Amino acid sequence: xxxxxxxxxxxxxxxxxxxxxxxxxxxxxxxxxxxxxxxxxxxxxxxxxxxxxxxxxxxxxxxxxxxxxxxxxxxxxxxxxxxxxxxxxxxxxxxxxxxxxxxxxxxxxxxxxxxxxxxxxxxxxxxxxxxxxxxxxxxxxxxxxxxxxxxxxxxxxxxxxxxxxxxxxxxxxxxxxxxxxxxxxxxxxxxxxxxxxxxxxxxxxxxxxxxxxxxxxxxxxxxxxxxxxxxxxxxxxxxxxxxxxxxxxxxxxxxxxxxxxxxxxxxxxxxxxxxxxxxxxxxxxx
Numbered sequence: 001x002x003x004x005x006x007x008x009x010x011x012x013x014x015x016x017x018x019x020x021x022x023x024x025x026x027x028x029x030x031x032x033x034x035x036x037x038x039x040x041x042x043x044x045x046x047x048x049x050x051x052x053x054x055x056x057x058x059x060x061x062x063x064x065x066x067x068x069x070x071x072x073x074x075x076x077x078x079x080x081x082x083x084x085x086x087x088x089x090x091x092x093x094x095x096x097x098x099x100x101x102x103x104x105x106x107x108x109x110x111x112x113x114x115x116x117x118x119x120x121x122x123x124x125x126x127x128x129x130x131x132x133x134x135x136x137x138x139x140x141x142x143x144x145x146x147x148x149x150x151x152x153x154x155x156x157x158x159x160x161x162x163x164x165x166x167x168x169x170x171x172x173x174x175x176x177x178x179x180x181x182x183x184x185x186x187x188x189x190x191x192x193x194x195x196x197x198x199x200x201x202x203x204x205x206x207x208x209x210x211x212x213x214x215x216x217x218x219x220x221x222x223x224x225x226x227x228x229x230x231x232x233x234x235x236x237x238x239x240x241x242x243x244x245x246x247x248x249x250x251x252x253x254x255x256x257x258x259x260x261x262x263x264x265x266x267x268x269x270x271x272x273x274x275x276x277x278x279x280x281x282x283x284x285x286x
Contacts, residue, residue: 006097007135011230012045013116014198017188018153019145019212022247025116027223030241033232035110037103038067038086044100046119049127054119055095064091082106097134112139112230121194122187128201138206139230140198145212146284147189147269148254148262154185157249165250173257186265192272213281219243 011034013021022040029036047055067087070080089102104113121142123131132138145153155176159165171179180186198207208229214222219242227234266284273280 005134005136007101007113007131007138009112009137010131010135010139011112011114012120012131012138012140013114014120014140014142014194015118015188016121016142016144016150016191016194017118018150018157018249019143020215021116021118021143023215023244024141024143024223024226026244026246027219027237027241028114028226030237031227031232031235032109033111033235034114034230035104035107035112036114036116038083039063039090039103040115041117041119042100042103042115043117043119044095044115045123045127045131046117047095049123049130051119052095057091057093060091060095111232118188121198122184123197125197125200128198130201132202132206138202140202140207141210141226141229142191142194142198142207143210143212143215144191144273144280146281147191147266148259150212151180151185151189151262151265152254152258153249154188155180156252157247158183158185160250168252168255173255173261176255176258177261180262189265189269191269192276195273195276195278209278211281213283 013024015021025036025040028034029040043051043054047053053059064087067083067090070083086103086106089099089105092099092102101113107113120140144150156165156168159167167179168176195207195209208226210222210225220237223237223242224234270280270284
């Protein structure tokens with residue numbers, strides 16, 4: 001670890017995509033010891049190590065449009081003032097560690113600054129080593145969802161966001177599979193590779209791997225385990241927040257034949273996780 005770390009207490013949610021990360025954020029951002037910036041998914045570390053264009057001046061300006069929208073009849077002046085100040089920091093540059101830290105200027109007494117980005121799971125091992133070396137205390141949460149269900153949910157959500165979900169009405173199975181292989185869907189379902197990269201770059205106590213299934217089966221226990229992982233006191237969460245479904249993918253039955261086509265991928269993940277001492281839930285296929 002660096003003698004003078006750039007980051008103090010840093011909590012990274014690395015995904016997996018469509019594995020409950022928005023729900024986890026929705027619960028944890030209410031904890032007084034965990035501070036998220038105005039933007040949940042900054043993507044800073046992914047941009048720093050793999051895709052600088054994600055945080056280019058133009059990209060940040062595009063995202064800033066939403067931050068500055070407000071209703072003068074409903075918005076509170078102090079809340080708007082903080083949002084404007086935060087947006088000014090977001091638009092500042094250069095995009096470096098000082099820029100990232102400035103996005104947490106309203107952290108107050110919260111111990112942890114938190115950034116949830118599903119793209120972080122794609123970082124190479126050397127990037128994880130770099131982050132760990134520049135952080136006084138680092139914690140990384142990686143939540144896994146059954147690979148076939150995760151991939152299908154990701155496809156539906158992505159096409160909806162692109163305004164192209166109608167394509168699922170027209171595509172043949174071969175066209176759907178070609179679309180899956182052409183995108184990054186399977187990269188986000190390759191938990192084994194992601195865990196290998198994280199383990200190669202992180203201290204042993206810095207990584208927590210958990211399962212999406214627990215969110216539905218034991219949501220309060222799931223959150224309590226994260227609080228213990230971070231070493232923060234339990235914080236009560238109202239039942240309507242715990243039970244809320246956030247950011248769902250459009251409901252659509254899985255096409256016939258897709259499970260069989262992706263079965264080798266599922267089996268490779270199940271076997272790979274078990275070989276690494278991680279036991280998937282019995283409900284997983286494969």
